Amino acid sequence: MTHPVLSADPADTHELAGLTGESAAPDFRSLGLPANLVAALERRGVTSPFPIQAAAIPDALAGRDVLGCGRTGSGKTLAFGLPLLLRAAGRRSAPQRPTGLVLVPTRELAHQVRDNLEPYAHTLGVRLGDVVGGTSMQRQINELRRGVDILVATPGRLHDLIERRVCSLNDVELSVLDEADQMCDMGFMPQVTQLLDDVRVGGQTMLFSATLDGDVDKLVRRYLTAPVTHSVDPPVSQVTTMEHHVLRVLARDKSQVVTEIGAREGRTLMFVRTKHRADRITEQLNKAGVAAAALHGGKTQGARTKTLARFKDGRVNVLVATDVAARGIHVTGIDLVLNVDLPAGHKDYLHRGGRTARAGENGSVVTIVLPNQRREARKLLDTAGIDPQTHVVNPGDELLGSVTGARQPSGVPWVEPPEPVRARRPGGRGPRTGGGGFRRGGGRRDGAEGGARREYGDRPARTDDRGGVRTRSERPHVRYGDQPGGHPRQDGRAGERRGGQGGGAYRTRSGQGGGRPRSAA
Known part of the structure; x- marks a missing residue:
């Protein structure tokens, strides 16, 4: 189906090559970025722009509204982030009144955007802040009071802070909606529209989304003025570096098949429908000797951050996640996405598959289908435009191993090792060794004598x-x-x-x- 915005003005619509094709520009300098920012990119190994970056950055720097259509992993963060940083550079925002705003659907994506932009913000002297749920609201209020130039936020928490009158969007000159379709699917449409209504009239707006139908189309028509549209990176079903497989298994064999796939070499991301399923499958994998961890909305933000860090560092090979918790996660090296439970719809399938085969890497999306789910699975995949390879497998089959890399687990229960103990700084709290200075009550530490406490x-x-x-x-x-x-x-x-x-x-x-x-x- 052709989107009305994409067909409105052919001169302003650009179909770009995939991530494996040539960039529209040879380097970032030719896009109009200053030398110090180009040098910061090169220090981090970013030398050639992705197609969406080469297309969107010049238009964004020119002050035009930009509509980007592309799946996750196509390089959109720098496409909107670099122009946003340059727009905020050289000025200081008033306390509680940022001049740049990035709205994202999940806290994980908010942290990812801030982490990706932080080095370049430091180069330009721009202050970044994030406002997300599940973390200390008082810390966020204090950060806003100190002054933030660019605010990365989830709609719900930002709406709460505005209701408390500790944040104002009246000075925002450039607004970005990242993963707009996910925000609409998660029910954030009312908050998003209210927040954009609070933004200063006449500002610049950029919207990036994997799909441009339904509520996303309403946002485009209401808040973007004559946008330049860039469609980059084909849908997940057409990515040449991604394979799609359907495994037909019997209900009694499903748990064993999941365990054998979890024991494979490489990094595996498993998707389930509920947080209880995530915990149960994680426990099943751990008992079989597979290093696995669960990620879902029932965990605190601190626990979710630690789980992601362990998965990124390779201390955990399998991550069992729900759809909401995994949206916005960017972890390189995921070569297999396993749909343990069927997704609720074709959009969820596309979002799940977007976690692999990112930036030209190879990856596979495997879906387990029970006999009573065949009709539902066929309809879902047809709607997503996917023609998968179908296999009938049993536990221990050679075919199962050739398709997914599955193997027999060790059977020795896996126990998570304790976190490494950090070395304490000399003179800090802990054993009273080293460090000088008088102590309350008359005692003191004598650093010159090895820190013995004197009574x-x-x-x-x-x-x-x-x-x-x-x-x-x-x-x-x-x-x-x-x-x-x-x-x-x-x-x-x-x-x-x-x-x-x-x-x-x-x-x-x-x-x-x-x-x-x-x-x-």
Whole structure:
């Protein structure tokens, strides 16, 4: 189906080559980027622009609205991020009033966008901030009060902060909607429209999406003015580096097939429908000896961040995720996506498959289909425009191994190793070794002597009235409140304040020697 926006003005519509084709520009310098930004890109190994970057950056720098159609992994972050940074460079936004806004559907994608843009923001002196759910709202409020030039946000949390009057979008000059179709599918359409209505009239808008139908079309018509459209990277079903397979298995064999696929070499991403399924399959894989972890919305943001880090570092080979939790995840090297459960629709299938075969890499999308799911699976794949290879497999089959790389697991339960203990800095908290300076209460650490703690009795000797040397241990032990008049360095008024009977300001456990007993206080 031809999208109306794509066919509105052929002169403003550009069909670009795939990621494996030649770029429209030889390097970033010819796109109009300054030398210091080009040097920062080269230091990170980014020398040749992807097609969407070569096409969108010049139009974005010229101040035109941009509509980008391409799947995840096509290089859209730098396509909108670099012009956004240049727009914000050389000026300081007022507290709580950013000048650039990026709306994304998930917190993982928000962190990914910020991490990708952070090095270049540092080069240009631009302050980045993120506002996402599942993390400390007070930290985000404090960051906004200090001042943020570009704000990366999820719609729900940003809407809450605006309702609290700690953030305003009246100064936003450039707005970006990344993965707009996912935001609409996740029910964020009302918040997105309300946020864009708050943005300053006449600003620049860029929208990037894998599909341009339904609510996305409404956003384009309402908020983009004469957009230049760039369609890049064919749909997932047409990516030449991606293979699609359907495995027909019996219900009794499904768990074993999933376990054998999980034991394969390489990085595997498994998709299920619910968080309970994710936990159950992860436990099943761990018992079989497969290093697997679960990622779903029932986990805290800290746990999700650690799980992703372990998957990226290779400490975990299999990630079992739900659709919502995995959207926006960018992990290189995923060569197999396994649909353990059928996706809810063809869009979910495309989003799942977009996690592999990214940036020209090879990858496979494998879907497990039970006998009673064949009609549903056929309809779903036809709607997505996919013609997969179909195989009838059983556990331990050679065919299963040749298609997916499956193998028999070790059978030794896998236990996650403990996190490495960080070495503490000298003079920091922990064992009292090293570091100097006096401590509260009179004690001190002597860094010159190896950091041994010195108590009261270790102080330098003092002389008495007769000129003799007397140390603390030779002085009579006097407890506060044991003498008339209260504290030895205060007068009797202290007793009026606390003891009430001319006693001490501090009472002993027994209550003797001035002051009333504790039980009578």
